[in-house]
Amino acid sequence: MPAPALVMLSPGSSDPKVTQVAHELRREVQSLRPEISVNTAFLGHCPPTGPQVVSQLTARGHEEIVFVPMCLTRAASNCDDLDLLVSRVRATYPSTRFSVSEPVGPAGSLLTVVDLRLRAALAQSRVLEVDGLVLSTEGGGDVRGGALLARRARQWAAHHRVPVVAACCDGSGPSASQAVGILRSQGRRHIAVGSLFLAADHTYEQQALQARRAGAIAVAEPIGAHRELIDLILARYAYAAMGLLEFEGELVDAATA
Secondary structure, three states: OOOOEEEEEEEOOOOHHHHHHHHHHHHHHHHHOOOOOEEEEEEOOOOOEHHHHHHHHHHOOOOEEEEEEOOOOOOOOOOHHHHHHHHHHHHHOOOOEEEEOOOOOOOOOHHHHHHHHHHHHHHHOOOOOOOEEEEEEOOOOOHHHHHHHHHHHHHHHHHHOOOEEEEEOOOOOOOHHHHHHHHHHOOOOOEEEEEEOOOOOHHHHHHHHHHHHOOOOEEOOOOOOOHHHHHHHHHHHHHHHHOOOEEOOEEOOOOOO
């Protein structure tokens, strides 16, 4: 039996920068794992949608499919859009088995990429000194995701030995400009912004502009199709695929495997 197909589920967007990164990730993952059918789909109305991709996969004979949510701020796989998708495809294709991985989420390994992107931005701006950092995110995550983001901010602060303020654009916390303002009120003047965004979409650009207007000396590019993210996708896929294994006719529960 072939390996389960991998479907990366990205948030739906009409922004070509988002779809470009999603398709680039698909190509990179596929080149590393040619034995797996690697696909990208979008939640919402942006094509191809999850049901469209599942229809194509089942038409090609795939009987097992693993969804990997590409949200960087959620830590749990249950959300309204994803739950609706999974229930729909299970009802439409009862003979196909589906597994949903944890989102890529605010994994600690992604801080390495944030650092790389930030160092590039600092070098471009010819900045030699930083005394405050902002970790800019989309927000909109779940409770556990929010707790992990707070932990990542603390880890980043401990690593660089400067204060870090986490920012988000959905109103659940300070915006990027407000985060810069918080650090400036503490006497910090050389403030840079790291970006926990997948792509340079409108939300990212808006937050970056606000941060610069508030006095940030450099703003990092989004994570994009970095190898660290690719390895994380494959790790999420491998763990979720364990839930589709059968031993002596019984399914293995990935949560206890």
